[in-house]
Each structure stands twice: as structure tokens, then as C-alpha cells.
Amino acid sequence: MNKILFVFIAVLCSLSTGAQSTVKNLRTENLTDPVGLDVLQPRFSWQLENNKRNTLQTAYEIKVTANGRPVWNSGKTNSDSSVHVAYKGPALQSGQPYSWQVRVWDNSGKPSAWSPAASFQMALLHPADWKAEWIEPGYTEDDTMRPCPLFRKIFSSVKKVARATIYITSHGMYEAFLNGNRIGNAYLTPGWTSYKKRLQYQVYDVTDQLRQGTNALGVILGNGWYRGFIGFEKQNNFYGKDIALLLQLTITYSDGTTATIVSDGSWKTATGPITYSEIYNGETIDARKDKTGWMQPGYKDDDWAAAKTAAFTKENLLATYNEPVKAHEVLKPVKLIKTPKGETVLDFGQNLVGWVRMKVTGNAGDSVKLFHAEVLDKAGNFYTENLRSAKQKNTYVLKGGATETFFPHFTWQGFRYVKIEGYPGTPDPDNFEAVVLHSDMEPTGTFTTSNPLINQLQHNIQWGQKGNFLDVPTDCPQRDERLGWTGDAQAFFRTASFNRGVNNFFAKWLKDVAADQIDGRVPFVIPNILGNSANSAGWADVATIVPWQLYLAYGDKRTLAAQYNSMKNYVESIRKTTSNDLWNTGFHFGDWLFYRPGDDNDGRAAVTDKYLIAQCFYAHSVQLLINAAKVLDKKEDAAAYSDLLNAVKAAFLKEYMTPSGRLVSGTQTAYVLALYFDMLPENLREQAARRLVYNIKSYGNHLTTGFLGTPYLCHVLTRFGYSNVAYDLLLQETYPSWLYPVKMGATTIWERWDGIKPDGSFQTPGMNSFNHYAYGAIGDWMYRKMVGLDTYEDGPGYKHIKVMPHIGGGFKQASAALKTYYGTASAGWTVNGSTITIDVEVPANTTATIFLPATDASAITESGKPLTSVKEIKSLGNEEGYIRVQTGSGKYRFSMQSRPAK
Template sequence: MTNCTITNLRINYRNNPVGTDDAKPRISWQIDTEARGFVQSAYQIQVADRSDFESEIIWDSKKTDSDKNVHIEYAGPVLKSHTRYYFRVRIWDSKGDQSEWSEPGHWETAFMFADEWQAYWITAPVQNDDLENEACDYIRSEVSLSQDIVSAKVYATSLGMYRLYINGIPADDTLFNPGYTSYKNRLQYQTYDVTSLMNSGSNAIGCILGNGWYKGYLAWEGENSHYGNTRALMIQMHVTLADGSEQVFISNDRWKVSTGPILMSEIYHGETYDARLEVEGWSSPDFDDQHWESAVVIKAPVSALVAQENEPARIIETLKPVAVITTPNGDTVLDMGQNMVGFVEFTVCAEVGTSITLQHAEVLDRDGNFYTGNLRSAKQTVTYICKGNGKETFHPNLSFQGFRYVKVTGVPEDQLLEQFLGCVIHSDLEKTGSFRCSDELVNQLQHNILWGQKGNFLDVPTDCPQRDERLGWTGDAQVFIRTAAFNMNVVPFFEKWLKDLAADQEEDGRVPHVIPDVPVAGYGSSAWGDAAVICPWTLYQCYADTRVLETQYPSMRAWVEYIRAQGENEYLWNTGFHFGDWLGLDAKENSYIGATPKDLIATAFYAYSTELLAKTAAVIGKEADADKYTFLHKNIVDAFRQEFVTPNGRVASPTQTAYVLTLMFDLMEEQDRLRTAKMLAEHIEENGVHLTTGFVGTPYLCLVLSRFGYTDLAYQLVLQKEYPSWLYSVIQGATTIWEHWDGIKQDGTFWSDDMNSYNHYAYGAVGDWFYRVVSGIDLIEPGYKKIRIQPHMGDQFSWAEASFESVYGTISTAWNKQDDGTVKLDVVIPANTSAEVILPASSMDSILEGEKSLSQTSGLLKVEQSGSEQLLLLGSGNYSFTLTNK
């Protein structure tokens, strides 16, 4: 029997998911062992309908010779709807020894076929077209059960945003369902296990329904109803009784509708709640609803319905205010100490009719006054009218805000600090990465990167969470996705968003600038539309997920073919609208677009997306396409060199972004790359060790410098404190990443009101460099099946440590420079993987592992010398190296 334990069983990245419609769910597990060099040689998976596996086995993979332990597709009989399936795993090691069976995991199906929906779409009989004063709908029904309950599941969705209640209690802790999707093409429904909330006898189902993203205001032109102008709800409940029978309850015209205390709820504008209008017991059984109106059935398709794919939004943590400020203007303002996304919960005691108002903002102006200019038309205002019978606790229901500061009116100051709480809300993504080092300013920068991701990963990857925008900008998503994948497990989040991208993609292959599509935003820019290719490929690289490539391949190909069809030369992209190097600091006066020619950027990304498309085709077995797009890529690179590189091998446009893109995407002749990198370094140094790059160049800047031997310069850039730099905003007190390098100028004035978010993650892409270069965690094979460990231990830090939870398990590095000149490096490599560890040592004799020489180190498979470095091939395990001065 092998000495290991099978742990962390997952179905499609989730532990014991409820409510999937995947016909071939993928099974993964991790291996926990103290043994070094552990390799799986075979596995066996069994699936049954009982956790004891004593009934008939539904699927048995039998012993399968393979070292694969991630993303193994279920290959048994067709799955039934509304069914729980149990699975367990055992493995064999490289010696042929067998493990114990794992503890069982499970998953539960929802609707496997659209025609199983029996429920009707229902809505209020009268629609209010005045969105400024549109109350939310309160919808209810009752069900009667004659026996004890074994199981009760609710399947629910809406055109709008809803919150579900069972017998007066929220069905679960998720928020803002059904989420933000390409509603006409793909609408998620949620599955709720409400068994513990149901009783024999009378039960009530209640639902609050608001506008949400579906009908509410979106984008900056003051328009609403982008996806529809009629809110609607659909609910189906399946109850299994003690005798084994099943009862099904559906939404129909016998359900009742009214209004309640939520008089207005909007994504941008906040919420107005009049507690005097509360209807006690409205979602509980035996409530008298005879004066409520009957719901109206409307026609809406069910073919677009898909089970919940991404992680839902929840309150993830809470923050107490750190101070109460009285501004020079006399306003009372709470400082949460952190720019955050979510809402404020408060408890007050006040007379009936007292109006309490909360306005939300990210920063104070240079005089210390409350500032909302950068919100543009978004009001971000919560109004609560008290009912006046003692303590009252409230938080918004169907709206969220982006803020650090809260201006409060109507509350005595002595009730502010202890009775107000910031509820931090984002998609409930598993945190997978951490990075720390000896420089506290850099640690704060990493904190800001993570909090920028928290605030903007709320159902879709948004550009900002506060102003009248909050849209899924494709360019921002593609430049940040690699960093995001270190910080959190982002696969289900991005897989859902990429399916929306494909659904919203135009017939000619154009990709909207924002996903889900809001037409006012536009279509088809390079580096933005390239998210269609870059994001799936990045997910494949980070998680070894070939399904995302297979699913997105038609979209990826359509985007490249769209570019190919533009202009007269199929190998250049020199036509159409492009954002260019957005917010590049070398832009002309009063321009948002940097100095790097747009057609250079467009053609560079055309080459890059085509290269990735060819690689994708090869991975998923489309050999003819792989050859086709490899040939196309070669021709694009040749055309790029003819158009944008001089005959003697110089980039024709000598900007930092031009240098970075040509090097990052291998667009220069190989013999010209080192000189081009030297020119980039000289450009940065001549600019006072400052960057001039915008959204397009910045994410790759430090990576390119390190790749070509300029890591010390990359360190200097990252540690630069003067504007423009990453640390400038940190020194200015930022707690998230800014949209502009000088969002707040040195004199305390603002860049502008027009476009000045203080929570905008794009420039946080430098986090990728922290993990891959400073801490040295990178991949050789997709999913980190084979890892490269090569920390660049610059003189600027005395220590650095990082940890990353890969699909195989934890990868970590921690290096520390000792007073005697030696360097300690601790490395963790997960079971069933291997790693190349590259150490700065001139000989293997100058390296100890533990207290032993390398020749005595177990788990060490190979040592090679390469100049002044030693390359160690290691099996899995925990290692502690000491690099001496010998």
C-alpha cells in the first residue's frame, strides 16, 4: 500500500457542486504525501448513486495507466437530472503500490435538458417605465406538503436581479443573482438546496425582483433597458417526500405580486428603502395576500438557460470604519480604511420617518472634502427611511457601491463608528496565491493588486466598480488575466465570461469592447478583441484546461479571420478603430492614446493571436488548422518586419511600448533582439528610470526586461517612487490600483473628472512579474505539471516569498539573504509534478540541501551546470537549499 492520501476531490474545479448541467463533468484530485519524487502511474475512478458504494457502480474507469490526475472526463452512462452522484478515487505509484480509496466526493445535476422546465416566466401586471422611481417587485407563493421532506431543491432565474426567500429566510448567502450575462443568448439559473428550510405542512416561497444589469442603467449615456424592458422571474421547486414520491411546484399566474419598501434599486445609483412600507411575513406561510395582484405569464425562451457556471457573489469579509471625519465643509464622513466594493450595513435608533442617507466615494479632495466628481452620473446613494420602533438594521439588497469614504446624514455621530460595517462583496473565487517581500511598499502594492481584483471581479471582470461604467472591458481582462490566475482560481469565472464573449461576437468575428455587449461601447479594437484568444490560451497554460480551448476555438478563429479580412493587405492590420496604447504617457497633449502607432500595435497583436490560435489548433488536434495558422503567422511576422522594422534591424517607432511588443511577441529577427532590448533599457534610463507605457505596454514591460537580462532595471522601475510609477500611488495612500498613474497629482489635484477610477486593475498586471521573476514560480508544461523555479534575488530585497495553489497542489518559494552572505531558498513542489530549479551558483559544491550535499539529496533527478548557474531537476517534495560562497 503506497503512503499517500487522495485529497481535494473536485468536479469542474468545485468541491461537491450542486446544480450542474455538464454532461461530462471533469474529475480532479490532489495527492498528499511526504515522500519526495512521488509520481502517479495509474488511477481508478468509481461513480455510484450512494456514498457507501455498495449499490451498483454507475461508472468504473477500472485501473487506467496514466499519470493524469486533473480534468478527467466522466465517461459513464448519460447523467440523469436532479440526481446526486458520488465518486471516489484510488491511485498507484511508480512502484505499482496502490493507495486507499479516497473519501467520496459528490456532484448533483440540475436540468440536463431544457424541455424539463415546467415553470412559466411571470411578471408584475403593470410595468413602471419611470426607472428613477421604480420600486422592486415582491413575488410570493405557498406550497403545502403532507409528509416529511427528504430533499427540496429550487431552480430559479430572472430577467433582472432577484433574491430568493424560503419561509422568511434567504435561500442562501449568494447575492445579485442570476448575474450579468449575454441575456438573450445565455441566462444562468441557480440551484438552491432548501431542504433544511422546508417543513411538512405550509411553506412559502418569496422573491424580491429588481432591475439589475438586465433592465437598469448601464454605460455612460444614461440609457437603460439594454437587454429588455420587462422584469420577469421563473422558479421551479422539486421536493422529494418521505415515501419517495416527488412533487414539483412552478411559477405561474397563481403567484402573487406587490411592491414593498425598496422604492428604487440600481447598480449605479444605489437604493432607496422606506422601512415604513415593510410588510411583515410577506415571504412566510399563511400570509394574507388577497390584496396582492396576480402575476402575469409572459413568453420568454428557456433555450438560453444554463446552470450556474461561475462562482456566485457573496459577502466575503467585513471591515469596520477606521475613523469618523468631519470635513472642512462640515460633512460627517466614515473612512473604511480601504477602497472596497460592496455595501454598508448599519444599525440605528431613530424616530419614525427619519431619513438616513449614505453617499459613497473613493477619495477626498486635497482640502479633505468629500469628492464624487469621478463617479460621473452614478449617484451611489443609499437612502433609508426609519420605521421608528427601536434598533433597525439595514443594508442594500440589489445594489453595490465602490468606495472608501461614506458621507452620512441623519445619524447622530455617537452611533457611527461601532454601528456601521463595510460588507466586502465579490465573486467567491478561491484565493490561490500570495506574495510578500522585504519592502513594505511593494507589499502594499501587492495588497492593492489583490483588492483591485476583488473589487472588479464581481460576476464579470469589470474595468471599475464605482462610476457609470462597471463593464467587462476586454482589454483590461486580457492584460490582467495571468496575474489574476496567480491570485485566485479564475477558471469558472473566465470560462463563463468567455462563453458570453463568443455569444456576443458579431457574425464577421468582431469582438465587442465590453462583454456582455453594451452596443454604445463599440467593437473590434486590437488588444481588446484579442481577449478572445489570449484569455482561453492563458487559462489552458495555467490550468492545463483543454476544454476551454475546445469550447472557445470557433470564437478564437473567428477573431483572427476578422482581422485577416481587414484592409488590402491580409498580413497587416492598418484599418479601423483602435484604442492604441491607451493612456500611454508619451501621448500628445489632450490625448488618451500613446505615441506608439496604432497599426504597429494592431499588427503585433494580430501576429500574437494568430500564433496562439495555431498552438491551440495543435493542442486540440486540428492539424490542418495548425499548419494554416502557423503559415499565416509567419507571413504576418514578415509583413511586420517590412513595415515596422528598418533594414538594419531597428524598430521604426522608438517607443517603450513598441520595443516591448516586438520583443514580447518575438517579432524581431533573433539577431536583433538583444540590441532592441538594450535600446528599450536605454530609453527607460534616459527617461530617469521611468516608464512611458500605457495599458498595452505596461503589462509586459518588466517581463521583457527580465527576459533579456535587465532584471535589475525592472527592479528599479518597480521600486521607483516618483511619478510615474507603481509606488507613486502607494505613497499617495492608494489601497487599490489607479486607472491613471497620476490620478491624484503631487499637489493633491485630480487628473480629471471624466475618467479617473481609483480601482482599476490593469496596471496591477505587474503582479505577474512578482510571482514569475522575483519569486521564480513559472511553468514549463501547462497546469504546472512541470515547473520552473528560478527566483531573481535582486539586491533590492533581502527576502521574498510566494505561494501558489496549482491544480496539482501548493507550489512555493521563499528566499532569504543571510548576514554571512549565504542565501536560503525553500521550495515546495506538489506530488505528481517535477521542477527545474535554477540556482545562481558556479558549482554544485556550493549548494546544500538541508545539511547534505546535492549528491546525497533524495528527489534530485539530475544536475547540470549552465555558466554561473546550476540547473536541478527535482521530483516533488519540500526542499531547503543553502547557497554558500564557496
């Protein structure tokens, strides 16, 4: 069908002339002008721009140069591909910068002008390219407080510099400086990976920071994930007890000669003002211990200890794939509070992740303590019991004299409220600001409606994502956890991929999923710091769910191929434990944090059999493996696993369903999973959907689902014609519901449906995060079903766009816009009296199938003209109460009379 549409539009557009296409937004490996790639065949993407409707690319030409000399030219290539087009030229060289341009031919037969040049620079492609040595502090470390070490190196650069590049990583976190200026704007580097197998390094262009003459390199290290406290059991030194630096600076002079500065025994080391630093507990900075000028060439370091070289491996080093953590919004306090207990507390008005930057003037030795919390208790006092053992405390000791500025370096906090102790005089809110940290993922999606509560829900979803996407998808950012829980990640992925560009973020994390698999079994958290516990259904399935959904969202076939063995190994790890094709062994979290009625008078509960859940996810993972095998042209696997899928579903029916179609667990989650994963025969699906709706209504139009049922609940209702019930759930304002926390003042998604109870008391403090994104998975239904902006499997990554709105819930308006790799795709609907208006934007080089909620095409107009007279639009007839049409690129406005919502 997509090929027919391509031909249709090509013929149609050849009959008319239009403006010449232009090319913009060039990206290499999904990044703009990246520095430090170790991908041997980088992929190029670009966008076409043409105001003429139905613009398609028919051919492209790419040229790559280095130092102005040609390296590769693709020649004119007949293809509509403009995303993830792989380089196919001679081998790229370590450290070499390259430029590339592209021009395209569109379906009017016209070539574009050459695009502006984009660039990329390669990283170190071979272990032998590393000339640097690992170095450690040369002094005897304090094993208790473990203050942050300083590393320093003086060197000369005597000629005019053409290019200077630093390659750097560490055991622990680092901040690096050249001549007193910070190198780069990333934080918490080198990020978190399965360090023993995969340690990322970063690459920085420091050409403009280098001086002719004497220069000084300075680096601070912090414990970080490598040897700091992580996990529940106060474990530290998980990856090693050392703290170490690896740095290499390559200078290319204008005359073509080069010089290399490396970490080795000539570096000097000492301790500085950061006397304590832990992720969970915070940082202590004693400004009296600051070594003023230590980052500059003229500093006297005679009393510093020489660094020790160490024989740590370099075989695990790899360049950085994903966008680093950076500082983003800066928020000022909205009020200064004096609590009933007499505490001085700042309210920043938003639960956020990052740290507070403070200005203070006082005497030497004055100590200011900042404590961080997400909520106040029902009496209005500062509440930290839900942090468990995490201190979330930053302590600053003043040098004295002039105004000083403090902020932490190797930690972060999750908070809305900050308690201040020891501040000299009365704290002025103007002297405090909250700096928001998260991985530098591009904002891609916007969603808005006529309902302010739903708009706030979307706000909470987005802030929950920002706060928990710090290099890995963490479960919470405040207590003594902050781990890459696999169940949360798979449940939320599709929502995440709308709000932010998470292609590289998850492609990197999935490599750690594969690296940490234990004989195919997937641990509960990635990177795995919890031991051999693995293969909990709905958690471990991240190994199949995220690679497939990433392929659908971005068209990233290379990542799907890279993860295929991981997917297959996971499925096989389940098969090894089954009996008669039933996965009914092992530990499973089940439908985590589902609704538990306090007084269940009729004897029922929302407890779903954990092995029923496991069997559903087993089938789903087999299905996704089949899907991947077909995309990757692995025909034998596709056939073999199709047979397995039939056996798994047959075993489910025999074990968990009565002949009439009733499930042994009569819960919402049981029916949702069985229906979403197609576990039931087609003739029994409608009755199962009715049972689901009956259950929902019996709870007063409330959901009872937990982490595994919630992401699919509204999708199933819409699929089986109950969008009105999905809207009832979405708009429910009492517990349990999505809007209950909103009505209670939440600014992020809560871990529990009732983190704060109606009487203002709290749920169990041992597990009660107020920034926990999993239940934000409802966003996916709002974007892809409510507004209806989606992609087809035959054109993933929004190459073939689907727009199928489900209007209802009393909304007057709902719209969504998404920055795809092809350009902005958007859809929205407005209800005005009996008139429905649907606006759609389709980017160039894509096609769209649009479902218009009407039964008579002759009653629909597009931009004021009868639909049947608009030549750029092809009618495909009626389907499920919609008029279905196909279009190419352009902006469209359809108007029609409303009909009852289905």
C-alpha cells in the same frame, strides 16, 4: 524531457519503500460538491498526499454512485492524470445527485485507500425539464421609480422530505426566501451574461428549509443589468423593459414520490419597501412600506395582484458555471471625520466594493442618506466628481421605534469613504460596517517580500481584483461604467490566476466573448452593451490570449477546445481587413493611458503608432491560435497559420523597422511588444533590448507604458538580461511608477499613473478611477520572474513546475505560494550576507525544473547535504548562469553563495 524525468523518478522510487499515498480535495468541475451542473461529462480532480519525495500517480480508479447504487466504475486506469479527468459512464440524469470516490496507485506500487466521498448534483439538462412559467408583476408598474416587486407562493408539503431542490433565474436580479429564510448566500444573481443568448439559473438544495405542512416562497426582484441603467449614455431596458421570475421547486419524498412547485399565475405580487434600485445610483428603502411577514405562510395577501404569465424563451437557459458573488470581509470604520465643509464622513481605511450595513434608531419618516466615494480632495472634503453621473447613494427611511438595520440588495458601491446625512443624533461608528462583495473565487496565491512598499503593492493588486471581479471582470466598480472591458481582462489575466482560482470565472465569461462576437470581431466590452464597435488591438485579443493563458495556468484543455472557433474566427476577422498582411485599418485604443510628459522639451513623447501595436497583437493572436491548434491536434490549422504568422511578421519588418533595427515608434511600448511577441529577427533583438533600456534610463528609470505595454515591460527586460532595470522600475517611487500611488496612500490599483498628482490635485475627473486593476499586471512578473514560480507548456497547470528566481533590487527575501490543482507549489529566496537560500515545495504527482543561481554544483547544498549526494535530485548542467536540476514532489532547501544579479 518530462517523460525521461517521469521514468527517472519512477525507477528511483521503486528502489525504496515509503508511506502510502492518500487522496484528498476532491472536486467536480473545479468545485467542491457542486449543486446544479449541466455538464454532461463532468471532470473530476483530486490531490495526492505523501510526505515521501518524488511521489507520482501511476493509475487511478473512480467509482460513481447514485442513491447508493453503482453508476460507473472506471476500472484501474494506468494514468498520471489527477486533474480534469472526465466522467465516461452512462448519461447522467436531470436533478439527480451523485457521489464519487477515487483511489490511486503511486510509483511505489501501492494503492491508496478509497477517498472520502464527494458529491455533485445535476441541473435541468433539457428545456422540457422546465415545468415553470415566466411570471411578471400583476399590477401596473411605476415606469419612473420602478420599485422592486415581491412575488409570493403558498404550498403544502405533506410527507417526509428526502430532498428538495430549487431552480431559479430572473430578468433582473433576485433574492429568494423559503419560510422567511434566505435561499443561498449568493448576491446579484443570476449574474451577468449575454442574456438573450445565455441566461444562467442557480440551483439550491433547500431540503433543510422545507417544513412538513404549509410553506411560503418569497422572491424580490431588482432591475439589475437586465433593465437597469448601464453604460455611459444612461441607457436602460437594454435586454428588455420587463422584470420577470422563473422558479421551479422539486421535492422528492422519502417514499420515492415527487412534487413540483412552479412559478405560474397562482403566485401573488405586490411592491414592498425597496422603492428604487439601480446599480450606479443606489437604492432607496422605505421601511414604512415593509409588508411584515410576507415571506411566511400565515401572511394575508388578499389585496396582492395575481402574477401575469409571460411567454419568454427558455431556450437560452443554462446552469451556473462560475462561483457566484458572495459577501466576504466585514470592515469597521477606522475613523469618523468632520470635513472642512462640515460633512460627517466615515473612513473605512480601505478602498473596497460592496455596501454599508447600518443600524439606526429614530422616528418614522426619518431619512438617512449614505453617499460613497473613493477619496477625499486635497482640502480633506468628500470627493465624488470622478463618479460622473453615478450617484452611489443609498437612502433609508425609518419605520420608527426599535433599532433598524439597513443595507441594499441589488446594487453595490466602490468606496473607502461614506458621507452620512440625516442620521438621528450623532452617528456612532460602531453602528456601521462595510460588507465586501466579490465572486467567490478561492484565494490561491500569496506573495511577500522584505520590502513593505512592495507588500502594499501586492495588497493593492489583490483588493483591486476582488473589487472588480463581480461575476464579470469589470474595469471599475464606482462610476457609471462597471463594464467587462476586454483589454483590462487580458492584460491582468495571468496575475488574476495567481491570486484567485479564476478558471470557472473566466471559462464562463469567455462563452460570452464567443456569444457576442460580431462576424468574428470582438466588442470592446463583454457582455456587449456598446453596439457594433469591435476589434481594437489588445482588447479584442482577449479572444486568444485568455483561453491560452487559462490553459497554461490550469491545464484546462476543454475550455481551450470550446474557445477554439472563437479564437479562429477572431483571427480571420482581422485577416479580412488586412492589405498585404498589414492590419492598418480600423479604430484602436492604442497604448491606453500611457505616460504623457507635461513639458516635453526635447520633442519626444511616448506615443506609439496604433497600427504598429495592432500588427504586434495580430501576430501574437496568430501564434496563440497555432499553439492551441497543436494542443488540440489540428495539424492542418497549425501549418496554415504558421505560414500566416511568417507573412504577418514579414509585413511588420517591412512597414515598421529600419534595416538597422530601429522602430518607427521609438517608445518603450513599441520595443516591448516587438520583443515580447518575437516580431524581430533574432540577430536584431539584443540591440532592440538595448534601445528599450536606453529609453527607460533617459526618462530617469521611469516607465512610460500604458495598458498594452505595461504587462510585458519587466518580462522583456528580464528575458534579455536586464532584471536590474526591471527592479529599478519596480522600486521607482516617483511618478510614473507602481509605487507612486502606494506612497500616495493607495489601497487599490489606480486607473492612471497619477490619479492624484503630487500637489494633491486630481487627474481629469471624467476618467479617474482609484480601483482599476490593469496596471496591477506587474504582479505576474513578481510571481513568475522575481520569485520565479512558473509552469511549463509541456506540463500546464503546474504539472511541470518551473522555478527560476531573479534575485536583485536589494531585497533580502521574496516568496510565493500557489494552491494548484495538485496541491501547494511554493518558491522563495532569502539573501543573508553572501549566502542565498532557496526554498521550493513541489506537490505530489508533479515534477519541477529548478534553476539555482550558481555556477558550481559542488558548492550547493540541499537540506545541509551536498547537492551531488542527494539521490532524489537530478542535475541537468549549467544554463544562463544557473545550475539546473530536476526533482519530483517534496520540500527542498538549497543554499549557495551569491553571485552578481544578471
